[in-house]
Amino acid sequence: MTYPRYxxxxxxxxxxxxxxxxxxxxxxxxxxxxxxxxxxxxxFGPSPKAIEAMRDSAAEIWKYPDSTSHGLRRAIAETHAIxxxxxxxxxxxxxxxxxxVRMLVAPGDAVVTSDGAYPTFxxxxxxxxxALHKVPYNSDHEDPAALFAKAREVNAKLVYLxxxxxxxxxxxxxxxxxxxxxxxxEGCLFVLDEAYVEFAPEGTAAPLNADDPxxxxxxxxxxxxxMAGARVGYAIGAAELIKSFDKIRNHFGMNRSAQRGxxxxxxxxxxxxxxxxxxxxxxxxxxGIARENGLRPLPSATNFVTVDxxxxxxxxxxxxQSLVTQGVFVRMPGxxxxxxxxxxxxxxxxxxxxxxxxxxxxxxxxxxR
Amino acid sequence: MTYPRYxxxxxxxxxxxxxxxxxxxxxxxxxxxxxxxxxxxxxFGPSPKAIEAMRDSAAEIWKYPDSTSHGLRRAIAETHAIxxxxxxxxxxxxxxxxxxVRMLVAPGDAVVTSDGAYPTFxxxxxxxxxALHKVPYNSDHEDPAALFAKAREVNAKLVYLxxxxxxxxxxxxxxxxxxxxxxxxEGCLFVLDEAYVEFAPEGTAAPLNADDPxxxxxxxxxxxxxMAGARVGYAIGAAELIKSFDKIRNHFGMNRSAQRGxxxxxxxxxxxxxxxxxxxxxxxxxxGIARENGLRPLPSATNFVTVDxxxxxxxxxxxxQSLVTQGVFVRMPGxxxxxxxxxxxxxxxxxxxxxxxxxxxxxxxxxxR
Numbered sequence: 001m002t003y004p005r006y007x008x009x010x011x012x013x014x015x016x017x018x019x020x021x022x023x024x025x026x027x028x029x030x031x032x033x034x035x036x037x038x039x040x041x042x043x044f045g046p047s048p049k050a051i052e053a054m055r056d057s058a059a060e061i062w063k064y065p066d067s068t069s070h071g072l073r074r075a076i077a078e079t080h081a082i083x084x085x086x087x088x089x090x091x092x093x094x095x096x097x098x099x100x101v102r103m104l105v106a107p108g109d110a111v112v113t114s115d116g117a118y119p120t121f122x123x124x125x126x127x128x129x130x131a132l133h134k135v136p137y138n139s140d141h142e143d144p145a146a147l148f149a150k151a152r153e154v155n156a157k158l159v160y161l162x163x164x165x166x167x168x169x170x171x172x173x174x175x176x177x178x179x180x181x182x183x184x185x186e187g188c189l190f191v192l193d194e195a196y197v198e199f200a201p202e203g204t205a206a207p208l209n210a211d212d213p214x215x216x217x218x219x220x221x222x223x224x225x226x227m228a229g230a231r232v233g234y235a236i237g238a239a240e241l242i243k244s245f246d247k248i249r250n251h252f253g254m255n256r257s258a259q260r261g262x263x264x265x266x267x268x269x270x271x272x273x274x275x276x277x278x279x280x281x282x283x284x285x286x287x288g289i290a291r292e293n294g295l296r297p298l299p300s301a302t303n304f305v306t307v308d309x310x311x312x313x314x315x316x317x318x319x320x321q322s323l324v325t326q327g328v329f330v331r332m333p334g335x336x337x338x339x340x341x342x343x344x345x346x347x348x349x350x351x352x353x354x355x356x357x358x359x360x361x362x363x364x365x366x367x368x369r
Numbered sequence: 370m371t372y373p374r375y376x377x378x379x380x381x382x383x384x385x386x387x388x389x390x391x392x393x394x395x396x397x398x399x400x401x402x403x404x405x406x407x408x409x410x411x412x413f414g415p416s417p418k419a420i421e422a423m424r425d426s427a428a429e430i431w432k433y434p435d436s437t438s439h440g441l442r443r444a445i446a447e448t449h450a451i452x453x454x455x456x457x458x459x460x461x462x463x464x465x466x467x468x469x470v471r472m473l474v475a476p477g478d479a480v481v482t483s484d485g486a487y488p489t490f491x492x493x494x495x496x497x498x499x500a501l502h503k504v505p506y507n508s509d510h511e512d513p514a515a516l517f518a519k520a521r522e523v524n525a526k527l528v529y530l531x532x533x534x535x536x537x538x539x540x541x542x543x544x545x546x547x548x549x550x551x552x553x554x555e556g557c558l559f560v561l562d563e564a565y566v567e568f569a570p571e572g573t574a575a576p577l578n579a580d581d582p583x584x585x586x587x588x589x590x591x592x593x594x595x596m597a598g599a600r601v602g603y604a605i606g607a608a609e610l611i612k613s614f615d616k617i618r619n620h621f622g623m624n625r626s627a628q629r630g631x632x633x634x635x636x637x638x639x640x641x642x643x644x645x646x647x648x649x650x651x652x653x654x655x656x657g658i659a660r661e662n663g664l665r666p667l668p669s670a671t672n673f674v675t676v677d678x679x680x681x682x683x684x685x686x687x688x689x690q691s692l693v694t695q696g697v698f699v700r701m702p703g704x705x706x707x708x709x710x711x712x713x714x715x716x717x718x719x720x721x722x723x724x725x726x727x728x729x730x731x732x733x734x735x736x737x738r
Contacts, residue, residue, distance in 0.1 A: 003582035004558040004610060005526050007475040013616040021621070023435040036432070045431045054427040054626065061423065061630065062414045062595040063405070066392040091460065094619050106376040127617045157374050189373040213372035226431040229625030241373060247382040248496045250463050252390070255624040256598030257423065261430065 009107060009129045018119045022329045034327035035351035035358075040166065040196075040304050042226035043347045044278055046261065047271040050227065053264035057257040065256040072259045075266040076234055085239040086210035091253050093195055093218045093233040098124045099249050100216065100235075101158070104189065105130040110154040114142045116167065116335035118193065121160050130158075137338060140298060140306075141170040144180035152185035159184070162193035164200050167333040167343050169300030174206040181214060189241075190215040195233075198224035198272060199279055200301035213238045223303060224275055225265045230258035279303045282346035289356045293363055303346045306333070309366075313339035318366035326358040378476060378498045387488045391698045403696035404720035404727075409535065409565075409673050411595035412716045413647055415630065416640040419596065422633035426626040434625040441628045444635040445603055454608040455579035460622050462564055462587045462602040467493045468618050469585065469604075470527070473558065474499040479523040483511045485536065485704035487562065490529050499527075506707060509667060509675075510539045513549035521554035528553070531562035533569050536702040536712050538669030543575040550583060558610075559584040567593035567641060568648055569670035582607045592672060593644055594634045599627035648672045651715035658725045662732055672715045675702070678735075682708035687735035695727040 069089035077084045090096035107129030115134035125132050135146045142161050151159040164171035197205045216237035222228035286305040287297035296308040309316040320342050332342040438458035446453045459465035476498030484503035494501050502523050504515045511530050520528040533540035566574045585606035591597035655674040656666035665677040678685040689711050701711040
């Protein structure tokens with residue numbers, strides 16, 4: 001008999017990793033990146049008040065965290081004018097997605113997403129034995145009508161859509177999402193990932209009642225709030241659904257300082273507004289760099305710009321490879337036809353200088369293949 | 370049709386929480402505890418170098434964490450003189466136990482533990498539909514022979530034992546554990562939880578080859594290293610088992626500052642030794658307080674003292690309730706006959722002053738029921 005005796009499901013799973021992190025790439029390269037523009041981090045950093053809160057709480061790290069995230073949930077509730085009972089705090093959206101899939105998806109259960117959308121959601125679905133059904137993007141947008149139709153066809157338990165979209169940066173008006181939900185099949189929970197919504201035009205967040213049982217919305221401190229390393233996300237949903245997470249979640253799983261930092265960040269909406277402005281400036285600069293090099297930047301409601309390299313996936317991969325070699329950490333969509341693009345995060349001005357310098361050679365390298 | 374359509378398993382799960390945290394109790398009480406002695410935290414705090422590392426990294430929290438925990442795993446590997454391939458870093462032992470149970474336990478699979486041992490392990494087993502079999506303690510010790518015999522009888526996939534034990538503080542020599550493993554049934558993975566081992570006498574850690582496929586050992590930064598709020602634990606096991614966690618774990622789930630802090634803490638073994646000395650002093654003080662009040666402190670190889678209140682569970686619960694009312698946060702074993710005891714963590718001198726003052730009234734209150 002062999003050790004250990006894994007479940008049948010575990011044996012079928014690939015040993016894949018959703019993403020290779022920049023630190024790992026730096027170790028392989030043997031040197032640091034000059035521009036960190038690949039993970040849609042918020043390179044301007046978090047609110048100084050959040051930094052201060054984390055520093056102040058470092059000496060108290062000997063205490064276990066508050067398992068109810070009381071203060072943080074109150075801060076979130078006040079900002080959104082909803083009840084704390086509609087809010088789940090978890091270990092990033094990634095952690096919350098894992099719990100959610102575990103709660104709903106038994107082996108063989110159908111789940112629907114877009115072909116090329118967030119890989120970590122797929123990772124969780126496959127990890128719990130779900131049957132993943134993928135719908136193509138429509139003109140670089142996720143396609144709610146097609147997603148919900150597919151969900152009906154396969155009797156899906158979950159359907160995922162991000163608005164704004166990652167990796168394409170496209171978006172819908174929140175009211176259009178709500179209207180589209182009229183065709184959501186009964187019993188299929190809609191996972192609306194609004195990780196980037198703070199960067200988006202007014203009216204992008206779906207105007208939903210927090211107690212709407214059809215939907216769970218995902219938000220995060222990793223993007224606009226600049227705290228990706230803290231691992232704090234939250235979900236907004238019906239109180240009964242939120243309470244159900246208590247059956248399985250890691251109750252003492254949140255880092256104590258991270259909770260303090262996130263609470264301070266949430267209470268500093270003025271800093272958030274400043275970040276959104278700086279991000280818009282960076283986005284314009286990236287779009288300009290793309291145009292100067294004859295490439296087409298796609299419109300974006302996020303903190304990244306997806307740049308159409310104007311040819312096929314092999315060409316875009318060659319552009320990306322040259323950028324990486326030149327010390328620019330970037331990523332790209334993994335699936336055709338999205339993979340004609342590369343995705344560049346809104347970095348600091350000095351990082352965009354590095355990008356501007358590297359881009360002409362990247363294109364030359366790709367063309368010289 | 371109702372929303373959402375949970376799995377059959379999820380519907381059967383109770384909405385229990387393994388522990389109610391002290392902050393939650395403080396909110397219910399309406400005032401703070403004067404002594405925080407209930408969660409076996411390390412109240413002297415982490416190494417100043419760990420605090421410094423966390424403070425220094427606060428401003429870089431905008432970066433996602435290193436998904437491979439490269440630096441931290443190297444520090445752990447060097448301390449234990451084993452390979453990084455034998456080390457998994459995870460979100461506390463709680464998080465790692467959850468992943469482990471998920472990898473091995475399908476609904477109906479048997480798992481063995483002691484009746485009264487760590488509730489969060491049981492929480493994970495039940496949460497994945499495992500069939501939990503419990504073996505009684507033997508003279509306030511977990512009983513490896515009985516555990517392994519039960520594991521053979523029920524064809525268990527996992528058997529859990531903590532050494533030193535929580536909640537009783539008892540322990541075995543590491544060599545005795547290894548000898549007992551001769552009777553571990555084939556194919557049953559042994560989860561050896563050594564969360565408290567740094568406090569224990571020399572020779573308590575099991576002298577096992579890191580690549581032994583029969584066992585996975587759990588260690589943590591929450592206890593002796595004083596970083597419970599950081600959520601950093603690690604497992605030592607065969608490289609193939611460690612690698613399997615990559616199939617399901619939340620790859621970017623570790624807090625970035627916590628990883629830096631833990632690395633600094635691991636590299637400050639001198640501070641660890643100091644903490645162990647201070648903890649031993651606190652343990653003696655708690656034992657003295659118990660004796661002065663006519664109670665019997667059990668021997669302990671941990672950072673807590675389990676105190677036999679000399680009567681039944683109701684009496685001990687009354688003692689505990691009075692202590693809590695008097696501002697002393699303590700906990701107690703949940704199962705007879707262990708529940709004749711209360712469990713008191715090794716706090717700072719001023720906290721033990723609060724305990725010393727409260728104890729006579731607690732006993733008077735319990736006797737006056």
